[in-house]
Amino acid sequence: MNSFNSPSFFAGQTVLVLGGDGFCGWPAALRFSSLAARVVILDNGARRETDRRLGVTSLTRIHSLQERVDAWRATGGGAIQTYDIDLAENYAGLRRVLLETRPDIIIHFAEQRSAPYSMMSPEGARHSVDNNIRATHNLLAALAETRLDPHLMHLGTIGVYGYATAGLKLPEGYLKVTAHGADGRAVDKEILYPGRPDSVYHMTKMLDQHLFEFYARYHGIRITDLHQGIVWGTQTAETGRDPRLVNRFDHDAIYGTVTNRFIVQALEGRPLTIYGSGSQTRGFIHIEDMLTCLTLAAATPTARGERVRILNQIAETSSINALARKVSRLTGAEVVHVDNPRCEPEGNEFEVDRGTFHDLGFVAHRFDEILGTEIAQLGDLLCPRGEGRRSSVA
Numbered sequence: 332m333n334s335f336n337s338p339s340f341f342a343g344q345t346v347l348v349l350g351g352d353g354f355c356g357w358p359a360a361l362r363f364s365s366l367a368a369r370v371v372i373l374d375n376g377a378r379r380e381t382d383r384r385l386g387v388t389s390l391t392r393i394h395s396l397q398e399r400v401d402a403w404r405a406t407g408g409g410a411i412q413t414y415d416i417d418l419a420e421n422y423a424g425l426r427r428v429l430l431e432t433r434p435d436i437i438i439h440f441a442e443q444r445s446a447p448y449s450m451m452s453p454e455g456a457r458h459s460v461d462n463n464i465r466a467t468h469n470l471l472a473a474l475a476e477t478r479l480d481p482h483l484m485h486l487g488t489i490g491v492y493g494y495a496t497a498g499l500k501l502p503e504g505y506l507k508v509t510a511h512g513a514d515g516r517a518v519d520k521e522i523l524y525p526g527r528p529d530s531v532y533h534m535t536k537m538l539d540q541h542l543f544e545f546y547a548r549y550h551g552i553r554i555t556d557l558h559q560g561i562v563w564g565t566q567t568a569e570t571g572r573d574p575r576l577v578n579r580f581d582h583d584a585i586y587g588t589v590t591n592r593f594i595v596q597a598l599e600g601r602p603l604t605i606y607g608s609g610s611q612t613r614g615f616i617h618i619e620d621m622l623t624c625l626t627l628a629a630a631t632p633t634a635r636g637e638r639v640r641i642l643n644q645i646a647e648t649s650s651i652n653a654l655a656r657k658v659s660r661l662t663g664a665e666v667v668h669v670d671n672p673r674c675e676p677e678g679n680e681f682e683v684d685r686g687t688f689h690d691l692g693f694v695a696h697r698f699d700e701i702l703g704t705e706i707a708q709l710g711d712l713l714c715p716r717g718e719g720r721r722s723s724v725a
């Protein structure tokens with residue numbers, strides 16, 4: 332067992348989880364609580380409200396945040412304090428939470444997180460920018476104003492770089508360049524790797540990066556920006572403890588990821604639908620691995636004055652075809668290609684430098700090792716008595 336996983340590793344530390352009612356934030360709150368941190372959640376319920384407005388829902392039943400927190404306590408977990416505050420709108424409320432809780436670590440998940448949502452209407456695009464940029468900037472401004480010194484960890488995305496052929500291994504945030512001055516002298520520099528987002532959502536994460544660079548340089552804020560891949564999987568060691576703690580499972584067109592879509596299609600005995608050629612390549616990470624990366628990053632904070640640390644948080648890359656083949660092998664599901672409803676490059680190379688987490692000891696779970704177990708667990712979770720389930724996992 333790694334020492335950061337010892338049950339009291341974060342004892343005495345306060346972890347403020349912004350967006351702690353969401354798919355990634357809830358299991359993260361429970362993981363840090365199980366590692367003895369005092370956990371505080373700030374979430375305004377925006378995601379639940381968006382679900383209601385769009386008529387989409389998690390296939391697993393998500394209890395109210397208060398019921399979830401009470402259930403965690405009832406099953407032996409630590410007390411979790413909650414604040415219903417809009418990070419993008421309520422600067423005074425945020426400032427008060429920071430001063431009351433004085434966090435050692437802040438994990439910032441509180442953003443509109445769907446690329447399709449940001450592209451479906453002008454309102455979706457405007458809301459993504461208004462919410463995400465103001466949320467991140469309010470947080471940074473409040474940290475500068477209060478002069479608190481937590482380690483801020485933000486969930487960004489590897490999609491800030493776009494998915495067009497990169498032609499090189501995507502580095503961890505920075506690119507070494509040589510420019511030539513007027514006198515022809517070569518000047519070596521390291522710059523933020525140029526963003527080239529393919530959606531307004533990804534654009535907000537690119538803009539976040541620049542806010543982080545500024546506030547780290549001018550105000551000494553300690554920041555780790557985690558460029559995460561698509562998170563798949565549902566339950567974690569903690570959310571599986573009680574049905575009231577269960578995590579979200581989204582499979583709709585706005586929030587459902589390709590992994591979830593394939594799994595639901597296979598469980599329902601329907602063909603797996605690949606959008607377009609299927610040679611699009613993406614980065615993936617299982618939710619348990621996301622938690623491991625978060626604890627590793629939290630256990631190795633950056634120092635004041637250090638530039639923003641950017642880490643690629645990805646377990647593996649895979650083409651959509653290869654992923655479909657894996658699900659099909661395990662379930663016997665047929666695979667079909669349909670017209671791609673998305674505007675995205677049809678095929679791309681995608682190589683990512685994952686050196687830092689590797690050096691910190693992270694060993695990723697790969698689809699080949701855990702996809703079968705995950706599908707079986709989901710089948711039981713979504714349909715305990717096998718009702719309506721026409722496929723089984725081989």
Ligand SMILES: NC(=O)c1ccc[n+]([C@@H]2O[C@H](COP(=O)([O-])OP(=O)(O)OC[C@H]3O[C@@H](n4cnc5c(N)ncnc54)[C@H](O)[C@@H]3O)[C@@H](O)[C@H]2O)c1
Pocket residue numbers: 349350351352353354355356373374375376377378379416417418419420439440441442443444462466486487488489559560561562563588
């Ligand atoms: N899920 C993924 O595959 C994935 C991949 C890469 C990066 N990320 C990033 O991780 C973060 C969390 O993603 P998720 O999948 O858990 O999303 P989610 O929608 O399930 O959770 C986000 C949470 O933040 C809250 N929130 C949003 N705006 C807020 C505001 N203004 N004030 C207070 N709370 C607010 C929502 O109510 C929700 O509970 C996002 O920033 C996302 O971009 C997610």
